[in-house]
Structures are given as structure tokens and as C-alpha cells.
Amino acid sequence: MGKFTGVSKFTLATLIGLGSLGAFSQTEGVKAESLDRISQKNVEFNSSSTIANTFEQRANIVPESKVITSHYVKYSKTSYQVKDSIPKEIYYSSNGFKGYIQATTIIDIGDHFLTLYSGSVIRC
Numbered sequence: 803m804g805k806f807t808g809v810s811k812f813t814l815a816t817l818i819g820l821g822s823l824g825a826f827s828q829t830e831g832v833k834a835e836s837l838d839r840i841s842q843k844n845v846e847f848n849s850s851s852t853i854a855n856t857f858e859q860r861a862n863i864v865p866e867s868k869v870i871t872s873h874y875v876k877y878s879k880t881s882y883q884v885k886d887s888i889p890k891e892i893y894y895s896s897n898g899f900k901g902y903i904q905a906t907t908i909i910d911i912g913d914h915f916l917t918l919y920s921g922s923v924i925r926c
Contacts, residue, residue: 866925868899872906877915885910888917899923 873894882888885908894903903921 866899867922868925869920869922870894870899870903871920873903873919875917875919877917879913879915882915885915888915892919894919894921894923898925900926 875892877888888905888908890905891902892905894901901921901923903919903923905917906920907918909916909918
């Protein structure tokens with residue numbers, strides 16, 4: 803009995819190692835008392851009926867369109883040397899309205915190009 807075989811030693815070492823890992827993970831886990839108390843006050847419980855009502859309200863939203871006229875963007879000539887390098891279409895996003903608008907007029911004002919964009923966008 804004084805001699806252990808290689809397999810027995812390996813099995814014993816594995817059991818001791820796994821046992822110590824289990825004890826370590828139990829003692830070092832995150833505890834509720836250590837959480838930030840400020841963040842706990844901001845947590846709200848949403849019941850399934852509240853979530854369902856919110857979903858129904860969002861499903862009834864009808865996209866609203868808006869025409870954007872003369873939205874201007876000033877481009878520096880150090881970045882855009884010629885009129886052809888100015889974007890012909892840009893993505894517009896303001897007050898919930900989003901969409902692409904097209905360049906209508908490009909004016910050379912010395913060190914900059916003033917570009918007027920127009921187009922239709924929707925609220926979504």
C-alpha cells in the first residue's frame with residue numbers, strides 16, 4: 803500500500819487540484835454587497851405587459867417624411883482641392899430624420915467650398 807502507481811498519483815493530484823479550484827471559485831465570486839449602490843437604484847423592473855405595450859406603440863409608428871432644402875456644408879480646400887472631389891451625396895441625420903441628400907449647388911468662397919444639399923428624409 804506504500805506504493806502508488808503512476809495512474810493513482812495522477813488521479814489523486816487531479817482530485818486535489820479540482821477540489822482547490824472549486825473552493826477558490828466559491829470564495830472569490832462577486833457578491834451583491836460589493837456592487838455599486840448608485841447603479842442599483844437606477845434599475846427598473848419592466849413587466850411583460852409593459853414591454854408588450856411598448857412594442858405595440860412602436861409598431862404603430864408611421865414614417866414621416868421631410869424635405870431638406872439648402873442644408874449647407876463648408877469644405878476646406880486643403881482637403882478638397884477641386885469641386886469634383888466634394889461628395890455629391892451625404893447622409894443626413896437630425897432630430898430623428900435620416901436619409902441621403904444630394905448636392906445641388908457648390909460655391910467657391912476662397913479657402914472653402916460652400917455646398918448646398920437638398921433631398922427628402924424620413925423620421926424613423
